[in-house]
Amino acid sequence: MTKKFLFLILLTLFSIANVFVYLEPAEAALPTGNRVKDPYAILRNSLPIDQRQIREIQHTLEDTSDLIRGNRWPAINQASSRSLFLVNTQKNEIIQAIPLEDKKKGEQIISELKTDLTNLNEASSNKNKNRFIEIRRKALKEIGEIEALILPEKFPHKIPNEFDDLPRLLGRANVDIKTSKGTLYAVIDGFNAPLTAGSFIDLANKGFYDGLPMNRAEEFFVLQTGDPKGSAIGYVDPETKNERHIPLEIRVPNREETLYNQTFEEAGLYTETPVLPFATLGTLGWAHSGEALDDGSSQFFFFLYEAELNPAGRNLIDGNNAAFGYVVEGEEILNNLGVNDQIISIKVTQGLDKLLAHA
Numbered sequence: 001m002t003k004k005f006l007f008l009i010l011l012t013l014f015s016i017a018n019v020f021v022y023l024e025p026a027e028a029a030l031p032t033g034n035r036v037k038d039p040y041a042i043l044r045n046s047l048p049i050d051q052r053q054i055r056e057i058q059h060t061l062e063d064t065s066d067l068i069r070g071n072r073w074p075a076i077n078q079a080s081s082r083s084l085f086l087v088n089t090q091k092n093e094i095i096q097a098i099p100l101e102d103k104k105k106g107e108q109i110i111s112e113l114k115t116d117l118t119n120l121n122e123a124s125s126n127k128n129k130n131r132f133i134e135i136r137r138k139a140l141k142e143i144g145e146i147e148a149l150i151l152p153e154k155f156p157h158k159i160p161n162e163f164d165d166l167p168r169l170l171g172r173a174n175v176d177i178k179t180s181k182g183t184l185y186a187v188i189d190g191f192n193a194p195l196t197a198g199s200f201i202d203l204a205n206k207g208f209y210d211g212l213p214m215n216r217a218e219e220f221f222v223l224q225t226g227d228p229k230g231s232a233i234g235y236v237d238p239e240t241k242n243e244r245h246i247p248l249e250i251r252v253p254n255r256e257e258t259l260y261n262q263t264f265e266e267a268g269l270y271t272e273t274p275v276l277p278f279a280t281l282g283t284l285g286w287a288h289s290g291e292a293l294d295d296g297s298s299q300f301f302f303f304l305y306e307a308e309l310n311p312a313g314r315n316l317i318d319g320n321n322a323a324f325g326y327v328v329e330g331e332e333i334l335n336n337l338g339v340n341d342q343i344i345s346i347k348v349t350q351g352l353d354k355l356l357a358h359a
Contacts, residue, residue: 037280037305038065039187039326043172044144046275048156048191051097051147053090057083058143061136073127080124080132083139084117094146102149109149113142157258159194163247164359168198173351175204175325178344182333186284188325190354192251192258192275196286196296196324199246201355203235203298204346211345217338219304224287225343226299234297246286248293249322251275261293264319278317281305282327282334285317302327302334 041062049055060083067076091110098106116139123131155170169190177184190197203209209226216224227233234243250259252272264272278285283303288296303317327334 038062039280039282039328039331040140040144042277042280043187043189043326043328044140044147046189046192047147048152049147049150051094051150053086053093054097054143054146054150057086057090058140058147060086061140061143064132064136068129068133071127071129073124076132077121077124080117080121084114084121087114087117098146098149099153106146106149109142109145113139113146116142155194156191157194157251159258159359160260161359163195163260166195166198166244166246167202167355167357168194168359169201169351169355170194171351171354173197173201173354174349175201176345176347176349177327178346179333179337180341180344181336183330184282184327184333185329186282186325186327188284188351189276190351193249193286193322193324195246196249196322198355199235199244199298200284200286200300200324201348201352202357205348205352205355207345208235208298209343209346211342213342214337214339215299216301221304222285222301223304223334223337224299224301226287228298234295234299243297245294246296248288248296249286250319263293269319272319274318274323276323276325278303278321278323279305280326282331283323284325284327286322286324288321296322300324304334 044058060079064076064079067079087110094110095103095106116135120132120135120139123135151171159168169188171190173188173190175186175188177186188197188201190201203226208228212225212228214223214225215227216222228235232243234245236243247261248259248263250264251274252259252269253275259267264270277283281304283305285301285303286296287299287301288294303323
């Protein structure tokens with residue numbers, strides 16, 4: 001059994017909104033003006049670090065996406081050359097930001113990055129698009145690894161004391177989501193949604209989702225699961241016998257405090273984009289009812305991004321539901337899943353050590 005959940009989406013540039021009432025599942029909302037659709041890029045940009053040099057190299061490479069689509073090789077050559085120049089001239093500043101115990105590892109990754117950027121310059125000079133994209137992907141992965149070394153030792157965001165009894169993920173975790181149509185690989189982001197991510201990882205580790213069906217499928221929109229068998233609509237704590245509820249939790253760029261149990265509209269953030277936007281196929285979102293923002297318990301959904309139906313910057317999912325991770329591999333499987341499919345298992349493959357049962 002499930003209850004009705006509210007789901008808003010802006011389907012056209014003319015702001016025609018449709019309301020989806022959660023027939024028995026729980027659901028979501030999307031980004032304002034965010035054009036980044038690569039989950040790895042979103043995850044890199046959402047890391048809580050402030051190292052200007054590595055960020056500049058990262059953004060220089062990421063910005064070549066539009067250049068590649070337009071075959072603008074002079075500009076691509078310039079960006080490739082600049083990336084290599086930045087690594088060569090700002091290596092010391094980047095190494096300095098890495099903790100002492102990880103400096104040797106950081107130096108090795110930077111050495112590999114320099115080699116790849118040299119090869120990237122060669123690929124751009126030869127106008128070899130496939131080779132350029134392949135090397136750039138590897139270079140950006142290495143940049144992500146360097147940025148992971150720069151992360152602060154202490155969790156960077158304050159979680160209100162009223163939620164002390166809830167599980168929290170103080171970092172990131174990787175999960176394998178095995179479905180009846182294939183396996184999805186996702187990164188769960190506890191840096192920017194610690195309680196939402198914490199609840200998901202806690203339930204996944206308990207085997208709560210194993211064998212549960214997809215209880216809602218909206219083509220090109222959402223695919224939802226997490227509705228347990230029986231009369232309950234969420235996770236019932238075996239000790240308290242009460243359904244556990246997770247607050248709406250959304251981080252906003254350049255704001256010190258995370259928004260809890262407030263939509264963007266209620267907070268007056270009409271044109272803002274969350275740190276974790278619903279901007280790519282396989283964005284993971286937490287469902288809550290249309291009656292309350294803090295009654296999400298176990299149900300979550302995959303956002304089935306479709307550019308024509310949900311153009312970036314022209315939807316209302318962002319600010320109404322919390323995103324807490326991204327499918328980074330196997331996302332094409334999502335378009336083949338429906339209400340006749342199920343989650344076979346969700347396994348936490350990395351990051352379980354960052355899960356705390358409570359504050």
